[in-house]
Amino acid sequence: MSEIATTATEETGRGRLSAAARADLAGLKARHPEAFRLSPKSRALAILVPLAIIAVAFAAMVALDFSLIRILNGLSRLGRFAVLMMPPAPEGRFFVFLGALGETLGIAFLGTLTAALFAFPVAFLAARNVIPNIFVHFGTRRAFDVIRSVDTLIWALMWINVVGLGPFAGVLAIACSDFGSFGKLFSEAIEATDGKASEGIAASGGSRVHQVRFGLVPGVLPVIASQVLYYFESNTRSATIIGIVGAGGVGIYLTELIRVLELKQVAFLILMILVTVAIIDFISTRLRLAIIGNKKIV
Amino acid sequence: MATAIPVLPEPQARALASAYAAAVSVRRWRGAAVLVTIILLALVSGYLAHVRPVTLIANIGNFGSFIGRTIPDFSSGNVLADLRAWYWNFPAWLGLLGQTILIAYLGTLMGAVAAFTLCFVASANLARSRWSRVGARRLLEFCRTVPDIVFALIFVIAFGLGPMAGVFALAIHTTGALGKLFAEVVENIDMKPVEGLQATGASWIQTVRYGVLPQVAPGFASYALLRFEINVRGAGVMGFVGAGGIGQEFLVAIRNFYYSDVSAILLMIIATVIIIDLVTEQVRHRLIGFEGTR
Numbered sequence: 001m002s003e004i005a006t007t008a009t010e011e012t013g014r015g016r017l018s019a020a021a022r023a024d025l026a027g028l029k030a031r032h033p034e035a036f037r038l039s040p041k042s043r044a045l046a047i048l049v050p051l052a053i054i055a056v057a058f059a060a061m062v063a064l065d066f067s068l069i070r071i072l073n074g075l076s077r078l079g080r081f082a083v084l085m086m087p088p089a090p091e092g093r094f095f096v097f098l099g100a101l102g103e104t105l106g107i108a109f110l111g112t113l114t115a116a117l118f119a120f121p122v123a124f125l126a127a128r129n130v131i132p133n134i135f136v137h138f139g140t141r142r143a144f145d146v147i148r149s150v151d152t153l154i155w156a157l158m159w160i161n162v163v164g165l166g167p168f169a170g171v172l173a174i175a176c177s178d179f180g181s182f183g184k185l186f187s188e189a190i191e192a193t194d195g196k197a198s199e200g201i202a203a204s205g206g207s208r209v210h211q212v213r214f215g216l217v218p219g220v221l222p223v224i225a226s227q228v229l230y231y232f233e234s235n236t237r238s239a240t241i242i243g244i245v246g247a248g249g250v251g252i253y254l255t256e257l258i259r260v261l262e263l264k265q266v267a268f269l270i271l272m273i274l275v276t277v278a279i280i281d282f283i284s285t286r287l288r289l290a291i292i293g294n295k296k297i298v
Numbered sequence: 299m300a301t302a303i304p305v306l307p308e309p310q311a312r313a314l315a316s317a318y319a320a321a322v323s324v325r326r327w328r329g330a331a332v333l334v335t336i337i338l339l340a341l342v343s344g345y346l347a348h349v350r351p352v353t354l355i356a357n358i359g360n361f362g363s364f365i366g367r368t369i370p371d372f373s374s375g376n377v378l379a380d381l382r383a384w385y386w387n388f389p390a391w392l393g394l395l396g397q398t399i400l401i402a403y404l405g406t407l408m409g410a411v412a413a414f415t416l417c418f419v420a421s422a423n424l425a426r427s428r429w430s431r432v433g434a435r436r437l438l439e440f441c442r443t444v445p446d447i448v449f450a451l452i453f454v455i456a457f458g459l460g461p462m463a464g465v466f467a468l469a470i471h472t473t474g475a476l477g478k479l480f481a482e483v484v485e486n487i488d489m490k491p492v493e494g495l496q497a498t499g500a501s502w503i504q505t506v507r508y509g510v511l512p513q514v515a516p517g518f519a520s521y522a523l524l525r526f527e528i529n530v531r532g533a534g535v536m537g538f539v540g541a542g543g544i545g546q547e548f549l550v551a552i553r554n555f556y557y558s559d560v561s562a563i564l565l566m567i568i569a570t571v572i573i574i575d576l577v578t579e580q581v582r583h584r585l586i587g588f589e590g591t592r
Contacts, residue, residue: 018500021498057404060403061404063397064461065461070462074456106343106345106347107347109343110349113343149572149575151531154535154548154567157552159361161360161361162354163350163354167346167347167349168347168348168350168353237443238445241447241448244451254451255539258448258452259451270444270448274443
C-alpha cells in the first residue's frame with residue numbers, strides 16, 4: 001500500500017494499525033512473501049494486456065484521423081449548441097411531436113408483437129429438448145444469428161424498398177430484427193425448462209403435441225412474456241431513431257430539426273422522448289414484476 | 299398396462315369438478331382480458347403506424363425480387379471472375395469495415411473508462427454522499443436513453459463528418475449502458491474485504507483498489523466485451539448519418555439500387571458481426587470461468 005494514508009489520524013486510532021503494519025513492512029514481507037508477489041505469468045499479463053489495449057487505442061485514433069484541434073473546435077461548438085438549446089421549447093409544434101411519439105409507440109408495440117408471434121412457434125424448432133435432430137435446431141439457431149446480426153436500420157432500408165417510406169416499414173424492420181433475438185431467447189427459455197412436466201404427460205399417455213402444449217408452454221410463457229415486455233421497452237428507444245432513414249416515428253423530426261439547428265425544439269423533443277421512455281419503463285417493469293417476480297431475465 | 303382407476307362417488311366428483319371449473323374459469327377470464335387488451339392495443343398501434351396490409355400483400359413479391367436481384371450472376375465457367383466482379387471494391391470495403399471495428403473499439407474503450415470512474419460513485423454500497431450517487435445515476439440514465447445515433451447526428455455537425463463523431467457518440471451511449479451494469483456488479487460484491495480495509499484505516503481510493511476491484515474486474519471485462527459486440531453493430535450504421543464506417547457505402551448502394559453491392563456489403567457486415575460474437579463469447583467464458591466469480 002502506498003504512503004497516501006499517512007495522515008495524522010493516530011489520535012483517533014484509525015491509522016494506528018496501518019502505521020504499525022508499515023513500520024514492520026520488511027518483516028511482513030519476509031513472513032508472507034506470497035501476499036506481496038504476483039506470479040510471473042499474472043504479472044506479465046497485468047502489464048501486457050493494458051499496454052496492448054492502449055497501443056491499439058492510439059493506433060485507432062491515428063487511423064480514424066483524430067485531431068486535437070477538431071476536438072477543441074467541436075467542444076466549443078457543442079458548448080454553443082448547449083446554450084442555444086436553452087430553454088427547450090416546442091415553438092408551437094407540441095401536438096405534431098405528440099402525434100409522432102404516438103406513431104413511435106405504435107411502431108414499437110406492433111413490431112415487438114409481430115416478432116413475438118412469429119418467433120414463438122419457430123423457437124421450438126431451435127430447442128434441443130423439442131427437436132432432438134441436430135441439423136434442424138443448429139440450422140435454425142444460425143438462421144436466427146444471421147437475422148440478429150443485421151441492424152434494425154438496415155432492415156428498415158430494405159423494407160422501405162418494399163412498402164415505401166413510412167411507419168409501416170419501421171414496424172416490419174423492428175419485427176425482423178427482433179425475430180432473430182426472440183428466437184434465440186425463446187429457444188433458450190424452452191431448453192431451460194424442467195423436463196418433469198412433459199415426462200408426466202408422456203407417462204399419462206399424452207402425445208408429443210400434448211407434451212409441448214401442457215408440459216412446456218405453461219412453464220415458458222411467463223418468461224417469454226417478460227422478455228417481450230423488456231424488448232418493447234428497448235424498442236421504444238429504437239423506434240425513435242428509425243425515422244432517420246425515413247421509416248416513421250419521431251426520428252424524422254429529430255433529424256430535420258438537428259440539420260437545420262432548431263436546437264430549442266430538439267431539446268424539447270429529446271425531453272419528450274426521455275419522459276415517454278421513462279413512463280414505458282415504469283409500466284413494463286411493473287408488469288414484469290407482476291408476471292415473474294423479482295427474477296433476472298435471460 | 300391399463301389399470302382400472304376407481305370412479306369417485308357422484309357427490310364428491312361433482313364437488314371436485316365444480317371447484318376445478320371455478321379455478322379454471324378465473325384464469326380463462328384473465329387470459330381473455332389480456333388477449334382483448336393486446337388486440338385493442340395492436341389495432342390502435344396499427345392505426346397510428348399506418349399499417350397497410352394490402353400494400354404489404356401487394357408488394358411482398360417485391361421483397362422476394364429485391365432479394366433475388368441482390369444475388370449476383372454466377373456462370374458455371376469462371377466462378378473466380380464472377381466473384382471478383384461481385385466484390386469489385388473489396389479492398390475499400392475491407393478498409394471501411396476495419397474502420398467500423400476501430401470505431402466500435404474506441405467507443406467501447408472510452409465509454410468503459412468513463413463508466414468505470416462513474417460506477418463506484420453511482421453504487422449504493424460505496425457512494426459517500428447521497429447526492430453524488432443520485433447525480434451519477436441520472437447522468438448515466440440520460441446517456442443511456444438518448445440513442446447513440448442521435449448523439450452522432452449532433453456530433454457530426456459539431457466535429458465535422460467522419461469517424462470521430464461516431465466514436466464519441468458510441469462512447470457516450472456506452473458510458474450510460476455500462477455504468478449501470480458496472481454499478482450493479484459493484485452492488486453485488488462481498489463487503490467483508492471492504493470492511494477489513496476500512497478497519498485498517500485505508501482511504502476510499504485504497505479501499506476501492508484493493509477491496510472492490512479484484513472482485514469486480516472479471517465482471518467488468520465481460521460486460522465491456524458484450525458491449526463491444528453491440529457497438530460493432532451500432533458502428534455499422536453510424537455511416538447513415540455520416541459518422542464513419544461502412545454504413546455510408548451501404549446507404550449509397552441501397553439508395554441507388556446497386557443490388558449486387560448491397561448483398562456484398564451486407565454479407566461482409568454479417569460475417570464480421572458473427573465472427574466478433576463468437577470470439578468475444580469465447581473470451582468471456584474464459585474470463586468468467588478463469589476467475590470463478592459471478
